[in-house]
Amino acid sequence: MAYRITYVFLVAVTAAVIAGNSRAQQGADSQGPIDDSQTTANAHHVLLRQKWQSAGRKLARTNSAALRAQAIRQKLQMRTAPALNVAANTGAWVSLGPKPLPSDASGTGLQDYGFVSGRATAVAIDPNDLSGNTVFAGGAYAGIWKSTNAGNLSPNAPSVVWAPLSDTQATLAIGSIAVQPQLSNPNPARSVILAGTGGTNSSADSYYGLGILRSADGGQTWTLISQDTTGTNSFAGLGFSRIAFSTANPNLVLAAAGSTSEGILEGLENPLAVNRGLYYSTNAGTSWQTTNVSDSGISISAASATAVVYNAAASTFYAAIRFHGFYSSPDGINWTRLAIQPGTGLSSLVCPAQAVSPSGCPIYRGEIAVVPNRPGPNNRGEMYVWYVDADSVDQGIWQSVNGGASWTQINDSGINNCGDFFGGCGTAQGTFNLTLAAVPNATATDLYAGAVNIYKCAITDAFPTCNGTGINTFLNLTHAYGCSDIAKVHPNQHAMDFLVANGSAFLYFANDGGIYRALDGYTGLSSDTCGLSNQFDSLNSSLGPMTQFVSVSQSSTDTNLIFGGTQDNGAPGTAFSHSSGAWINVNAGDNGFTAINPANENEWFIAAPPDSASGVNLFRCANGVSCHSLDFQSDQIADSNAIGGDTGGFYLPFLLDPQNSGELILGTCRIWRGATVGGSFSLLSPDFETGGTGSCSRDEINLVRSIVAGRAKNPNGLSKVIYAGTSGEGPVISSTPTGGHIWVTTNADGGPLTWNDVTRAINPQGFPISSIALDSADPLGNTAYVAIMGFHTSHVWKTSNAGNSWTDFTGNLPDAPANSVIVDSGPSLSNGTVYVGTDIGVFASSTGTANWTEVGPPLGQAGFLPNVAVTSLQIFSSGGLRRLRAATYGRGIW
Numbered sequence: 014m015a016y017r018i019t020y021v022f023l024v025a026v027t028a029a030v031i032a033g034n035s036r037a038q039q040g041a042d043s044q045g046p047i048d049d050s051q052t053t054a055n056a057h058h059v060l061l062r063q064k065w066q067s068a069g070r071k072l073a074r075t076n077s078a079a080l081r082a083q084a085i086r087q088k089l090q091m092r093t094a095p096a097l098n099v100a101a102n103t104g105a106w107v108s109l110g111p112k113p114l115p116s117d118a119s120g121t122g123l124q125d126y127g128f129v130s131g132r133a134t135a136v137a138i139d140p141n142d143l144s145g146n147t148v149f150a151g152g153a154y155a156g157i158w159k160s161t162n163a164g165n166l167s168p169n170a171p172s173v174v175w176a177p178l179s180d181t182q183a184t185l186a187i188g189s190i191a192v193q194p195q196l197s198n199p200n201p202a203r204s205v206i207l208a209g210t211g212g213t214n215s216s217a218d219s220y221y222g223l224g225i226l227r228s229a230d231g232g233q234t235w236t237l238i239s240q241d242t243t244g245t246n247s248f249a250g251l252g253f254s255r256i257a258f259s260t261a262n263p264n265l266v267l268a269a270a271g272s273t274s275e276g277i278l279e280g281l282e283n284p285l286a287v288n289r290g291l292y293y294s295t296n297a298g299t300s301w302q303t304t305n306v307s308d309s310g311i312s313i314s315a316a317s318a319t320a321v322v323y324n325a326a327a328s329t330f331y332a333a334i335r336f337h338g339f340y341s342s343p344d345g346i347n348w349t350r351l352a353i354q355p356g357t358g359l360s361s362l363v364c365p366a367q368a369v370s371p372s373g374c375p376i377y378r379g380e381i382a383v384v385p386n387r388p389g390p391n392n393r394g395e396m397y398v399w400y401v402d403a404d405s406v407d408q409g410i411w412q413s414v415n416g417g418a419s420w421t422q423i424n425d426s427g428i429n430n431c432g433d434f435f436g437g438c439g440t441a442q443g444t445f446n447l448t449l450a451a452v453p454n455a456t457a458t459d460l461y462a463g464a465v466n467i468y469k470c471a472i473t474d475a476f477p478t479c480n481g482t483g484i485n486t487f488l489n490l491t492h493a494y495g496c497s498d499i500a501k502v503h504p505n506q507h508a509m510d511f512l513v514a515n516g517s518a519f520l521y522f523a524n525d526g527g528i529y530r531a532l533d534g535y536t537g538l539s540s541d542t543c544g545l546s547n548q549f550d551s552l553n554s555s556l557g558p559m560t561q562f563v564s565v566s567q568s569s570t571d572t573n574l575i576f577g578g579t580q581d582n583g584a585p586g587t588a589f590s591h592s593s594g595a596w597i598n599v600n601a602g603d604n605g606f607t608a609i610n611p612a613n614e615n616e617w618f619i620a621a622p623p624d625s626a627s628g629v630n631l632f633r634c635a636n637g638v639s640c641h642s643l644d645f646q647s648d649q650i651a652d653s654n655a656i657g658g659d660t661g662g663f664y665l666p667f668l669l670d671p672q673n674s675g676e677l678i679l680g681t682c683r684i685w686r687g688a689t690v691g692g693s694f695s696l697l698s699p700d701f702e703t704g705g706t707g708s709c710s711r712d713e714i715n716l717v718r719s720i721v722a723g724r725a726k727n728p729n730g731l732s733k734v735i736y737a738g739t740s741g742e743g744p745v746i747s748s749t750p751t752g753g754h755i756w757v758t759t760n761a762d763g764g765p766l767t768w769n770d771v772t773r774a775i776n777p778q779g780f781p782i783s784s785i786a787l788d789s790a791d792p793l794g795n796t797a798y799v800a801i802m803g804f805h806t807s808h809v810w811k812t813s814n815a816g817n818s819w820t821d822f823t824g825n826l827p828d829a830p831a832n833s834v835i836v837d838s839g840p841s842l843s844n845g846t847v848y849v850g851t852d853i854g855v856f857a858s859s860t861g862t863a864n865w866t867e868v869g870p871p872l873g874q875a876g877f878l879p880n881v882a883v884t885s886l887q888i889f890s891s892g893g894l895r896r897l898r899a900a901t902y903g904r905g906i907w
Contacts, residue, residue: 064742069832084851087827113128125497127501135188139201144164150527155557157190158557159232161174164532175556179226183880192206193298221250221251251270257321257323268293270288289318290316290317304346307349311367321381332348333381375408381449384458433489437465463509469488502524504524561582562579562885564900569889570892578619586617590906599641605621607619628653629656629681630652631677657685662740666719680718682717686731697735725792733762753781755775771817778803824865825863829852835886884902886898
């Protein structure tokens with residue numbers, strides 16, 4: 014759930030506001046300032062994103078997580094089969110970035126968070142490396158990463174080196190990481206690491222998991238545990254929010270499992286909801302069993318567990334369970350509800366054992382922190398909880414020094430009134446970003462609270478409830494939407510970890526920008542005054558890329574010049590993609606489809622999601638790789654007013670006319686054409702939803718998702734042939750009219766009556782038509798390939814007569830959503846190569862006969878793509894150089 018990104022220019026003492034990217038930017042990676050008036054629009058924004066992301070990745074009454082895992086197994090089997098004689102299939106994939114990626118797209122240095130990589134959801138210090146230099150990080154869909162010099166071995170933060178550990182695993186969606194402590198002779202080379210897959214952060218694209226990844230050799234090799242020991246509780250479709258080892262018996266470990274947005278939307282939990290909750294292992298995570306959780310002897314209804322910790326002083330585990338409250342267990346197996354809950358709102362009357370939906374119990378997400386090595390006055394430890402309700406309303410931070418027998422509320426007014434005029438205070442996004450850490454500081458406790466910002470309060474005997482001033486109340490350390498230069502830390506905190514050693518407190522933070530650290534938490538993080546600074550470091554120079562790309566665009570002549578649109582991490586671009594040169598960010602927030610004008614490669618185009626001001630947002634900048642957000646915002650070339658009041662899909666499809674790059678073609682539920690400098694647009698097609706001429710509301714099933722044009726020219730030198738593919742809901746939602754159609758015109762100037770629906774029987778389940786490609790060996794544009802998403806359907810079709818008939822070109826392609834198709838044409842229609850990007854990789858076939866192989870090196874060699882979705886493909890061919898480019902949703906561009 015992201016919100017509006019606003020750039021603020023401060024002139025002298027007066028704040029003058031200029032909307033840098035005033036379009037509502039809602040998602041999960043780079044959330045902007047919060048405006049209460051946006052609530053309804055933002056909720057609709059989330060639904061649009063969910064619809065875009067999930068429509069082609071769900072199948073009713075089927076575990077789609079398991080289907081994707083099966084497709085990966087099909088891919089691995091293909092690697093052992095004889096390869097096609099396709100030269101492009103024999104090369105290794107090389108990561109192009111973006112790495113490192115500057116965060117500031119304004120060009121002014123405001124809202125600067127240093128280098129960013131992408132949404133990091135987990136961070137864990139290896140306790141077996143007493144120096145604090147070995148750190149593990151998890152990405153929302155980027156897998157597990159490791160650094161062995163993340164601490165004071167690298168006082169210069171850009172020297173920190175990260176390496177990916179799990180690119181070959183069946184899912185790269187990470188929700189939590191924990192490392193088993195070794196009680197004697199600690200050796201990080203033999204550390205046991207557990208990584209819970211699946212994100213539970215309630216974002217619009219929290220992807221499903223498949224279970225718990227376990228490594229017993231410091232992350233070199235991994236085993237996936239996909240179910241409990243009974244075989245009746247599958248982990249597919251779940252996410253794991255936290256994992257906690259007992260420090261008294263490190264073989265005992267607890268895992269908190271919950272729902273993911275994708276898991277719910279795609280129907281991936283099997284059976285629904287029953288498998289959520291707490292799991293325990295007595296063999297350091299090798300196998301897992303379900304726990305017994307009860308209220309006064311009554312087993313509670315299954316619900317997401319959002320946190321679990323071990324309190325060593327009390328020899329007890331504690332957990333937060335959605336719509337129920339806080340629970341404890343002495344053995345990790347049998348759990349009971351705390352008799353006294355933190356706050357009167359969590360009464361048994363409001364939070365019964367058998368919860369019903371919607372629940373009025375005011376705990377949706379809870380976090381727990383324990384002060385290590387502190388017995389407390391009752392030898393029950395010192396611990397804190399923080400929780401929010403389903404509307405992200407703050408329910409308070411609470412302290413207990415007697416094992417949860419009683420609670421004292423901590424004054425968190427400094428969080429709710431954090432001093433940032435442009436938003437980011439309080440817990441308005443608490444269901445998405447909420448984390449807590451309690452760091453011992455001599456006899457005091459430094460309590461860190463992470464929401465949009467990072468806050469710190471020193472709890473002392475004199476000020477035991479943060480009821481003082483200065484460091485004895487919550488300080489806003491980061492001011493993400495006020496004066497970001499105080500810390501240069503990205504907003505939206507998901508996890509923290511720390512190590513106290515040699516009189517210093519090392520802290521690590523995971524947020525929507527990546528991983529940040531503080532090497533001196535005691536004295537280096539002490540100010541909330543703009544103009545001063547806190548000593549945070551960005552560790553993202555070599556982390557990733559973890560960027561979730563929607564599209565990639567490129568120069569037609571310069572192999573180094575590329576840029577693309579991402580989910581909430583802006584629009585990264587570079588003029589040095591093959592020479593390890595710098596990347597920049599040319600626009601902020603959500604960016605979908607993009608384009609570079611081949612006739613003027615300084616002219617760049619970006620489409621942003623619809624908002625309350627305009628249902629279509631298409632922007633232009635004429636400064637190429639020197640573009641910034643304000644350049645695009647000052648040159649909007651298409652809005653709803655220019656195209657008959659239409660609203661487009663979440664990511665608006667458009668392209669520059671291949672026959673005349675001074676004209677562009679865009680799709681709502683209709684196709685429009687106009688000049689790239691803006692102005693008036695001409696309607697080319699009927700309403701693909703109704704067949705009529707009414708404007709598009711964006712609620713249509715048949716919004717345009719893909720467009721291709723080219724080959725034959727009209728007298729004005731524009732493309733006569735245009736194909737359009739529409740979105741669809743798939744078989745989960747029956748709709749009238751059905752979605753996922755293909756429309757074609759071979760005479761675009763002839764108006765709406767020249768278009769034909771040529772879908773016929775190729776998409777019976779109504780999945781989105783994600784991509785269409787023409788074979789340039791056909792001068793008339795009659796030969797085209799279509800990519801279809803979904804499962805248990807044919808994913809690639811070919812026509813040689815503009816859709817009058819179709820040939821199923823799926824062949825042996827693994828059964829996974831197909832997202833992009835492109836043709837490398839040959840001298841004839843039978844000897845070119847067609848490529849398709851899917852949710853599990855890139856595959857190639859001759860255009861003559863469907864026979865697919867994975868694009869990559871020979872078996873046994875390094876250079877395959879990570880197991881993430883490929884969303885966009887491009888072929889570069891100029892000056893004797895030929896490159897196949899792939900944009901991925903979580904691991905950047907390759």
